[in-house]
Amino acid sequence: MPSSFKILSILFFIVLNSFVVAAKEASELFYTLRTKVLSVKDFTADVKMKIDINNMRIPLLKGTLYFKSPDKMRMERNGGLSILPKKNINLTLGNLIPTGNVMVIDVGYDTLAGKRVHIIKAVPEDELSNIVLTKIWIDETNLLAMRTETTTRNDGTVKMNLEFANYIKYALPDKVTIFLDVKDFKLPKGVTVDYNVNATPDTNAKTGKQKLQKGTIQISYLKYAINTGLGDELFAKGKEE
Amino acid sequence: MIQLLKIELYKIFKRPRTYISFGLITAITFLIQLAMLTDGKGFLGFVMQGINEQFDIQGHILNGYLVTYIILQSLLVQIPLLVALVAGDALAGEANLGTLRLLLTMPISRAKIVLMKFLSSFIYTVLLILWLALVALFLSLLLFGTGDMVNMKSDAFIMILKDDIMWRYFMAFAFAVLAMTTIASLSLFLSAFADNSIGPIMATMGVVVVLTILSNLEIPLFNIIRPYLFTTHMVGWKGFFDDPVPFAAIGRSALVMAFYTIGFLTATIVYFNKKDIKS
Amino acid sequence: MEKIIETQNLTKSFKDFKAVDNLSFAINKGDIYGFLGQNGAGKSTTMRMLLGLIFPDSGKILINGKEFSNKDRSLLKNIGAIIERPDMYGYLSGWDNLKIFATLRNKNIPNTRLYEVLELVGLKGREKDKVKAYSQGMKQRLGLAIALIHQPDILILDEPTNGLDPQGIADMRTLIISLNKDHNKTIIISSHLLYEIEQMATRMLIIHKGKKVVDGATIELLNPDETLVEVKIEPDKNWDTLFADSVWQQKLNHIDTQSAVLKMNPATTPELNNWLVKNGIRVLEIKSKHSLEDYFISLTNDTVTKN
Numbered sequence: 001m002p003s004s005f006k007i008l009s010i011l012f013f014i015v016l017n018s019f020v021v022a023a024k025e026a027s028e029l030f031y032t033l034r035t036k037v038l039s040v041k042d043f044t045a046d047v048k049m050k051i052d053i054n055n056m057r058i059p060l061l062k063g064t065l066y067f068k069s070p071d072k073m074r075m076e077r078n079g080g081l082s083i084l085p086k087k088n089i090n091l092t093l094g095n096l097i098p099t100g101n102v103m104v105i106d107v108g109y110d111t112l113a114g115k116r117v118h119i120i121k122a123v124p125e126d127e128l129s130n131i132v133l134t135k136i137w138i139d140e141t142n143l144l145a146m147r148t149e150t151t152t153r154n155d156g157t158v159k160m161n162l163e164f165a166n167y168i169k170y171a172l173p174d175k176v177t178i179f180l181d182v183k184d185f186k187l188p189k190g191v192t193v194d195y196n197v198n199a200t201p202d203t204n205a206k207t208g209k210q211k212l213q214k215g216t217i218q219i220s221y222l223k224y225a226i227n228t229g230l231g232d233e234l235f236a237k238g239k240e241e
Numbered sequence: 242m243i244q245l246l247k248i249e250l251y252k253i254f255k256r257p258r259t260y261i262s263f264g265l266i267t268a269i270t271f272l273i274q275l276a277m278l279t280d281g282k283g284f285l286g287f288v289m290q291g292i293n294e295q296f297d298i299q300g301h302i303l304n305g306y307l308v309t310y311i312i313l314q315s316l317l318v319q320i321p322l323l324v325a326l327v328a329g330d331a332l333a334g335e336a337n338l339g340t341l342r343l344l345l346t347m348p349i350s351r352a353k354i355v356l357m358k359f360l361s362s363f364i365y366t367v368l369l370i371l372w373l374a375l376v377a378l379f380l381s382l383l384l385f386g387t388g389d390m391v392n393m394k395s396d397a398f399i400m401i402l403k404d405d406i407m408w409r410y411f412m413a414f415a416f417a418v419l420a421m422t423t424i425a426s427l428s429l430f431l432s433a434f435a436d437n438s439i440g441p442i443m444a445t446m447g448v449v450v451v452l453t454i455l456s457n458l459e460i461p462l463f464n465i466i467r468p469y470l471f472t473t474h475m476v477g478w479k480g481f482f483d484d485p486v487p488f489a490a491i492g493r494s495a496l497v498m499a500f501y502t503i504g505f506l507t508a509t510i511v512y513f514n515k516k517d518i519k520s
Numbered sequence: 521m522e523k524i525i526e527t528q529n530l531t532k533s534f535k536d537f538k539a540v541d542n543l544s545f546a547i548n549k550g551d552i553y554g555f556l557g558q559n560g561a562g563k564s565t566t567m568r569m570l571l572g573l574i575f576p577d578s579g580k581i582l583i584n585g586k587e588f589s590n591k592d593r594s595l596l597k598n599i600g601a602i603i604e605r606p607d608m609y610g611y612l613s614g615w616d617n618l619k620i621f622a623t624l625r626n627k628n629i630p631n632t633r634l635y636e637v638l639e640l641v642g643l644k645g646r647e648k649d650k651v652k653a654y655s656q657g658m659k660q661r662l663g664l665a666i667a668l669i670h671q672p673d674i675l676i677l678d679e680p681t682n683g684l685d686p687q688g689i690a691d692m693r694t695l696i697i698s699l700n701k702d703h704n705k706t707i708i709i710s711s712h713l714l715y716e717i718e719q720m721a722t723r724m725l726i727i728h729k730g731k732k733v734v735d736g737a738t739i740e741l742l743n744p745d746e747t748l749v750e751v752k753i754e755p756d757k758n759w760d761t762l763f764a765d766s767v768w769q770q771k772l773n774h775i776d777t778q779s780a781v782l783k784m785n786p787a788t789t790p791e792l793n794n795w796l797v798k799n800g801i802r803v804l805e806i807k808s809k810h811s812l813e814d815y816f817i818s819l820t821n822d823t824v825t826k827n
Binding site: 244245248251252255256257338339340342343344345346347348349350351514515517518519 | 534568571572574593596597604605607608609610611620623624625666
């Protein structure tokens with residue numbers, strides 16, 4: 001019997017060890033990916049942005065997106081308006097994965113868009129971080145995050161799908177689709193006097209409850225200029241009118 | 242016919258009262274523009290509260306297009322009064338002046354006279370809206386510049402690109418002309434009954450105010466009649482600033498108002514044709 | 521005689537009030553036709569019906585022998601009118617007012633014609649003034665100018681002397697008579713004053729409560745033989761018997777101790793006076809009063825219904 005116990009314990013050790021190894025691998029994978037992502041200090045990109053949120057009707061916006069690590073972002077539309085989600089998160093990958101020391105959990109493998117992806121969960125050790133948890137689908141061959149799902153303390157859950165083609169080296173996507181939660185907003189009718197011929201009173205409007213809506217933002221990056229050393233003044237506020 | 246119309250227009254535009262309307266439009270427009278120049282940000286902050294919580298909107302929001310929209314929104318409620326000032330006076334004013342009986346001893350059919358009164362009121366309305374377009378739109382663009390436009394509905398935020406706006410204003414002003422023509426026909430109709438112009442002017446405003454309240458009260462009972470009230474359709478110009486533009490609904494609204502206009506005009510002619518002139 | 525306007529059984533009620541009741545009359549070409557009646561008698565309503573301002577409940581109006589209806593207002597082309605007050609567009613000049621109505625009549629009326637009528641009514645030189653600055657008389661004359669601008673054969677003048685001062689009344693009267701005599705206008709004129717009608721009208725119609733009382737030539741209606749002549753004397757004992765067997769006997773209408781009323785032509789008053797004096801009567805006063813006037817005054821003393 002002792003031999004069988006031994007075998008069992010060995011087996012157990014192997015299994016356990018493989019977990020530890022796997023965890024170690026996943027952790028490494030995460031940090032390598034993060035380093036790659038964060039290697040982009042800034043970029044300027046021509047973008048097309050499609051904001052698709054239930055109660056917001058915004059046309060396809062073409063413009064230039066400026067980004068500076070870690071969290072500065074600005075869209076410039078040649079005198080036009082730019083709309084970006086106002087939160088602690090922004091629309092770059094670097095911002096959706098936790099910073100600092102992170103506990104990485106290996107979730108396993110799956111197939112995404114015909115590719116085998118390694119799924120990990122990253123939990124920041126800093127308890128005050130806005131990010132509670134980020135789940136990342138990683139293409140290990142190209143070291144790219146294909147999908148993220150970030151649970152935040154204040155901004156709900158933000159999911160991001162990324163498609164890569166021309167800027168794989170910088171882990172910069174050609175197209176991202178961001179799924180986020182948006183609160184419903186209401187203006188009192190008296191203020192707006194809407195044109196509403198067959199208005200059926202919205203129950204939601206009456207209870208005044210703010211429902212959460214799902215929204216998506218799709219950004220196509222047409223051309224990047226990377227690490228050109230953008231100054232902070234570019235992102236300075238005050239241009240808002 | 243043309244002579245009669247010319248004379249009606251001459252009578253309208255020779256009178257100082259007519260220009261009060263143009264003055265009022267100018268004054269109110271200036272006031273709103275001034276308010277927007279001084280405290281536009283505060284106003285925007287209030288209106289866009291809901292959206293600003295979650296989105297960071299940057300750029301020249303308070304541009305001429307938005308200011309024009311704000312002006313139209315507040316002014317198109319008052320313009321019926323200015324239209325009534327002339328259309329409500331068309332028959333009743335002459336009755337009050339005593340000139341109606343002289344006018345009606347001319348060998349011209351009363352139907353023609355009513356029609357020309359209507360046409361002249363219509364032309365006045367068109368000029369009024371054109372003037373509004375001029376001071377509200379062009380002056381605002383001059384003062385505030387152009388840019389993409391945001392439109393806050395009670396339950397939606399709409400953004401329209403700069404190059405996609407002008408045609409909407411043209412359509413909106415055209416729609417406003419139709420809406421105000423309906424008011425003119427209502428005023429003219431009421432005018433046929435009265436011997437002084439205050440009555441029809443007040444009555445027009447009364448009808449507009451009451452029906453507007455009915456159009457906006459969210460009570461199920463009124464939901465049934467709402468589509469049949471012309472006041473429901475008067476704000477149809479806003480449809481042009483929606484995305485997508487509800488052309489079918491706007492078309493229906495235009496039809497409803499055209500129907501009312503023709504109805505009021507026909508009723509005026511029928512009634513006035515039989516009316517004994519005792520004033 | 522050519523009938524230029526004729527009405528047949530014209531009737532019009534306003535709610536319960538019968539304004540015109542079965543009224544028939546005919547106006548001949550060349551008449552100055554006087555409508556006489558107190559306020560509210562139906563003069564204005566009748567005139568407004570002739571002009572298509574008020575529509576009769578029943579009855580017919582014929583203008584130049586053709587039936588007038590609201591459907592065909594072309595018959596109005598031959599009529600010019602002033603109805604009650606001569607109201608104008610006060611914010612416009614006299615010229616503008618005249619021009620407006622001239623154009624409505626016929627856009628080809630030349631400005632020379634405008635000056636012509638202004639001259640005729642005596643407003644030349646004042647045409648550029650705003651009408652609100654006009655006196656009542658000037659407005660009335662502008663009204664007449666408008667009525668005349670298209671050279672109509674018929675003029676309908678509703679109380680044209682209302683609100684005028686005595687001089688204005690006299691001027692208007694002269695003008696109306698001249699329009700009839702020199703310009704061959706058939707004129708229909710209304711008044712609540714007998715003496716006014718009497719001085720102008722060739723024929724007249726008395727209406728009371730919407731009904732015709734009497735109509736006919738003024739000369740006949742105001743037949744001098746129908747004049748009542750009242751004599752007042754100092755008391756005289758022969759007075760009672762004096763008239764017996766005299767030529768005046770049959771003309772005697774009424775007699776008491778100090779006066780007598782005779783129905784006679786006032787032209788013979790001097791003879792009456794001579795005769796009385798010859799018979800030793802001391803005459804204090806002789807005055808004559810037409811019977812129609814008496815009659816008319818009795819009407820006006822009735823309860824007056826407002827227009």
